[in-house]
Structure formats: C-alpha cells, structure tokens
Amino acid sequence: MANKSSRKRGSYHIGNLDTLLLDEARLVLAEVGPTKLSLRGVSDRVGVSATATYHHFSNKNVLLAHLAAKGFHELSQVLRKRSNSSEPYDILRTGCIAYFKFARQNPELYQLMFGPEIQAERSIAELKAARAEAFGDLRQIISEVTNEPADSKTVLDGALASWSFTHGIASLFIHDVIHYPSSTDIKLVDKSLKALSQIFLQGK
Amino acid sequence: MANKSSRKRGSYHIGNLDTLLLDEARLVLAEVGPTKLSLRGVSDRVGVSATATYHHFSNKNVLLAHLAAKGFHELSQVLRKRSNSSEPYDILRTGCIAYFKFARQNPELYQLMFGPEIQAERSIAELKAARAEAFGDLRQIISEVTNEPADSKTVLDGALASWSFTHGIASLFIHDVIHYPSSTDIKLVDKSLKALSQIFLQGK
DNA sequence: ACCTGAACACCGTTCAAGT
DNA sequence: ACCTGAACACCGTTCAAGT
Numbered sequence: 001m002a003n004k005s006s007r008k009r010g011s012y013h014i015g016n017l018d019t020l021l022l023d024e025a026r027l028v029l030a031e032v033g034p035t036k037l038s039l040r041g042v043s044d045r046v047g048v049s050a051t052a053t054y055h056h057f058s059n060k061n062v063l064l065a066h067l068a069a070k071g072f073h074e075l076s077q078v079l080r081k082r083s084n085s086s087e088p089y090d091i092l093r094t095g096c097i098a099y100f101k102f103a104r105q106n107p108e109l110y111q112l113m114f115g116p117e118i119q120a121e122r123s124i125a126e127l128k129a130a131r132a133e134a135f136g137d138l139r140q141i142i143s144e145v146t147n148e149p150a151d152s153k154t155v156l157d158g159a160l161a162s163w164s165f166t167h168g169i170a171s172l173f174i175h176d177v178i179h180y181p182s183s184t185d186i187k188l189v190d191k192s193l194k195a196l197s198q199i200f201l202q203g204k
Numbered sequence: 205m206a207n208k209s210s211r212k213r214g215s216y217h218i219g220n221l222d223t224l225l226l227d228e229a230r231l232v233l234a235e236v237g238p239t240k241l242s243l244r245g246v247s248d249r250v251g252v253s254a255t256a257t258y259h260h261f262s263n264k265n266v267l268l269a270h271l272a273a274k275g276f277h278e279l280s281q282v283l284r285k286r287s288n289s290s291e292p293y294d295i296l297r298t299g300c301i302a303y304f305k306f307a308r309q310n311p312e313l314y315q316l317m318f319g320p321e322i323q324a325e326r327s328i329a330e331l332k333a334a335r336a337e338a339f340g341d342l343r344q345i346i347s348e349v350t351n352e353p354a355d356s357k358t359v360l361d362g363a364l365a366s367w368s369f370t371h372g373i374a375s376l377f378i379h380d381v382i383h384y385p386s387s388t389d390i391k392l393v394d395k396s397l398k399a400l401s402q403i404f405l406q407g408k
Numbered sequence: 409a410c411c412t413g414a415a416c417a418c419c420g421t422t423c424a425a426g427t
Numbered sequence: 428a429c430c431t432g433a434a435c436a437c438c439g440t441t442c443a444a445g446t
Contacts, residue, residue, distance in 0.1 A: 013427085013428080013429055013430075014429080014430085017429085017430090033320055034320050035239075035320050035321055038418085038419060038420085039419085039420065039421090040418080040419065040420080041418095041419095048430075048431095049430065049431050049432080050419095050420085050421090050431095051421085051422085051423095051430075051431065051432080052429075052430050052431075054420095054421075054422085055428085055429060055430075056429095059420075059421075060420065060421090088403070089404075092403065111319075111320050114375065114376075114379055114381075115315075115319060115320055115379075116237055116238050116239050116315050116319055116379075117239055119380070120379070120380060120381075121380045131381065135381075142403075145403060146402075146403065154399065154402070157392075157395045157396055157398075157399035158399040158400070158402065158403055160373070160376075160382065160392070160396055160399070161369070161373075161396035161397070161399045161400040161403070162400070162403070163372070163376065164368075164369050164370075164372030164373035164375075164376055164396060165365070165368050165369045165372055165400065166368075166372070167372040167375060167376060168367070168368030168369055168370070168371040168372025168373075168375065169364070169365075169368035169372075171318065171368075171371060171372065171375060172364075172367065172368055172371060175318055175319075175320075175324070176323070176324060176325045177318075177324075177335065177339075178364065188361075188364070191361045192361055192364055192365035192368060193365070193404075194361075195358065195361035195362040195364070195365045196362070196365040196366070196369070196400065196404060197404030198350075198358070198362065199292070199296065199346075199349060199350065199362055199365070199366070200293075200397075200400060200401030200404050217409080217410055217411075217446085218410080218411085221410085221411090242437085242438065242439085243438085243439065243440090244437080244438065244439080245437095245438095252411075252412095253411065253412050253413080254412095254438095254439085254440090255411075255412065255413080255440085255441085255442095256410075256411050256412075258439095258440075258441085259409085259410060259411075260410095263439075263440075264439065264440090409446100410445105410446085411444105411445080411446080412443105412444080412445070412446095413442105413443095413444085413445095414441105414442090414443090414444100415440105415441085415442085415443105416439105416440085416441080416442105417438100417439090417440090417441105418437105418438075418439080418440100419436100419437075419438060419439095420435105420436090420437080420438095421434105421435085421436090421437100422433105422434085422435080422436105423432105423433090423434085423435105424431105424432095424433090424434105425430105425431080425432085425433100426429105426430080426431070426432095427428105427429085427430075427431095
C-alpha cells in the first residue's frame with residue numbers, strides 16, 4: 001500500500017509494466033466496477049501513456065480477460081479448502097459457502113468473470129483454462145459428496161446443478177436483488193440449501 | 205417489420221418518440237448486446253438527434269432500466285402459464301423450464317436485467333416494481349408446490365433457492381460456460397433438477 | 409413542448425515517431 | 428524493444444438555439 005505509488009520513474013522503460021497495469025486495473029475494477037473501468041484511466045494511474053498498454057495487452061478485452069482468469073484461479077484456491085467433516089451435506093455446504101464468500105468479497109471481479117464484457121469463448125486461452133480448473137475443483141467436491149468418480153455423469157450433472165445454484169444466489173446478492181443485512185448472508189445460503197432439499201424431498 | 209422504417213417524417217415533431225426509441229433500443233440490444241448499445245446509435249437508427257432522446261429519458265441508464273423493466277414484465281407473463289399437472293415436482297419443473305426458455309430466447313435482454321449496467325437500487329421505481337412482480341409470481345409457484353401460504357417463510361426461502369438455481373443455470377448457459385447443443389438444453393435442466401434432488405436426498 | 413447543432417470531456421484504437 | 432503524441436472515430440451529456 002506504500003510502495004505502490006512510486007510514480008516518477010527514473011528511466012524511460014519500466015520493465016514489469018504488465019503486472020503494474022494488471023494490479024492497478026484490479027484496484028480500479030474494485031473502485032468503479034466493470035462497466036466504468038477504462039484502459040486510459042488505468043494507464044494514467046500507472047503513470048504511463050494509454051498506447052503503452054497496447055504493447056502488453058492487445059486490447060481492453062484481453063486485459064479484462066487476464067483479470068477474470070486471475071479471479072477463477074483465486075476461486076479455485078478457495079474451493080480447495082475442504083470441510084473437516086465427512087458428512088455429504090457438510091462438504092457441499094462448505095464448498096457453497098466458500099464460493100459464496102469469494103463472490104461477496106470480490107463483487108466487481110465476480111461480475112467481470114460472469115459478465116457480458118468477457119466473451120470467454122473468443123478470448124484468451126488462459127481464461128478458459130482457469131475457468132475449467134475451477135469447475136474441476138467443483139466436480140472434485142461433488143465427487144466427495146456423492147462418493148462417485150469425478151468424471152461420472154452423476155458428478156458432472158451434480159456439479160453443474162450446484163454451480164448453478166451457488167452462482168445464482170451469489171449473483172442475486174451482488175445485484176442487490178436480495179436485501180438482507182450482510183451479517184446474515186450465510187444463514188440465507190444455509191436456509192436456501194435446506195429449502196431446496198425440502199422441495200425436492202417432497203417432490204420425490 | 206414494414207412500417208417500422210418510415211424514416212422521413214413530414215413534420216418536425218414526432219409524437220410517440222418514447223416508444224419508438226424503446227422499440228429500436230430493444231432491437232439494437234438483441235443485435236449488439238448490452239455493452240455495445242449506445243444512445244447515439246439508437247437515436248440515429250430512429251432518425252432523430254441524440255439530444256432528442258434526453259427529452260424522453262433523462263439518461264442512458266434510464267432507457268436501459270425501462271428495457272429491463274419490460275423484460276421482467278415479460279418474465280412474469282411467462283411464469284403465469286401453469287402446469288396442467290398438480291404433482292409438486294411437475295409444477296416446479298414447468299416453472300423452471302419456462303423461466304429458462306425466456307432467458308435463452310432473450311439472452312441480451314436477460315443479461316441486461318441482471319447485469320452491471322443496471323443498478324436497480326438506484327434506478328427508476330418501475331424496474332424495482334417489475335422485478336418484485338416477477339418474484340411474486342415465483343413465490344406463487346413455490347406456494348403451489350409446497351402447499352403453504354405465499355407469504356410464509358418456507359415459501360420465501362424456497363422461492364429464493366429456486367430463483368437462484370434457475371437464474372444460475374440460465375446465466376451459465378448464456379455466458380457459454382456450459383457447452384451443449386441447444387436442442388438438449390431442457391434435458392440438462394431436467395437432469396440438474398434431478399441431480400440436485402439426488403444430492404439433497406443423500407445428505408438428509 | 410419538442411427537436412437540433414455545436415461543444416465538452418471522455419472513450420478504444422492506430423500509426424508514425426521518439427528513446 | 429519499449430514508450431509517446433497526435434489523430435480518428437466513437438461515446439454520454441449539456442446548453443443555447445431553432446420550429
């Protein structure tokens with residue numbers, strides 16, 4: 001937080017402009033959100049001309065894609081912390097809550113990761129890879145929950161369903177669709193998980 | 205499709221510029237997506253100066269908010285078509301699939317409705333009202349599914365959980381996170397619903 | 409009351425030029 | 428190899444002026 005604004009550089013060249021831009025972009029993202037982040041603004045704050053940025057990222061979308069890829073990596077990290085219980089419901093719950101907390105703590109980054117600014121399909125390979133990695137971690141969790149192989153159909157479908165649910169609730173919270181004091185977030189996830197199980201139990 | 209491009213107007217004034225702009229914006233939205241829609245572009249296509257638009261919508265966000273509100277109204281319509289079965293699982297399934305189909309058929313509108321361009325909380329009242337209406341319809345469905353009053357806690361939590369799930373899966377599809385031939389979409393929703401019930405059954 | 413043109417402060421991106 | 432300034436084609440928004 002202190003050495004970050006060593007603005008005046010002695011030399012013409014910089015060296016690690018890639019990471020400087022990426023780090024600053026992450027800050028700007030958190031401050032103004034994904035729709036108002038601008039290449040020129042980020043470049044300015046780093047103390048470099050906007051055109052310099054184009055020597056490190058071929059365009060704005062590529063910069064954003066790198067940011068999003070970083071987000072998926074962090075999400076992976078978060079999903080790897082396992083529950084100390086071996087009860088299926090507890091394992092699932094732990095995963096859901098970890099995911100949910102990540103989204104809540106990085107709302108703008110999360111919006112970017114799943115927002116319209118990023119068309120992952122036609123973006124850099126790193127993004128798709130990072131996203132696939134995160135989905136892999138999710139499958140791993142569901143594999144433990146269901147006690148079936150990670151590449152089985154059951155696990156795949158279960159992972160997709162769980163991802164949908166958790167992404168959905170995180171997304172609704174971030175977009176202020178749900179109004180709860182933030183201290184009771186997790187309780188709501190809990191209640192929803194139970195409510196959902198209630199519904200399905202009854203439907204069986 | 206024919207009388208829409210009656211561009212050259214005889215008089216200086218127009219009359220129903222509000223709806224003309226809104227309709228054209230909807231088309232542009234479907235063509236270029238929520239991030240690339242521009243006020244100037246829409247005004248141009250209607251055949252009017254960009255400044256004229258400001259006499260009908262105080263800024264771009266208000267225009268987008270009206271579009272999103274329209275989306276929520278249409279979503280409400282769609283959710284009101286009830287299942288002919290009275291089996292709880294069937295009612296839920298019918299609602300989920302109707303919601304899902306709406307999202308798939310209007311991907312850019314759906315992205316707008318839940319995207320970062322719209323901060324519903326600080327936008328026009330119509331938007332919040334339309335969204336609340338749609339959520340009301342969802343609660344109604346869950347009330348039928350669970351056979352409990354629509355304002356009960358069970359129904360509220362269940363509606364939130366179901367909304368999360370359905371919004372989640374729709375959102376993941378729209379953002380190309382899931383790759384399935386579009387003919388098998390619904391099958392996947394089905395399988396996910398079942399997989400989820402599977403998981404919860406096991407966890408109980 | 410409703411619409412326009414010119415202007416301001418921003419964008420993303422490119423290209424020739426500087427170190 | 429890495430960075431800059433000027434320029435182009437766009438934005439959203441405002442303001443004085445036209446019908």
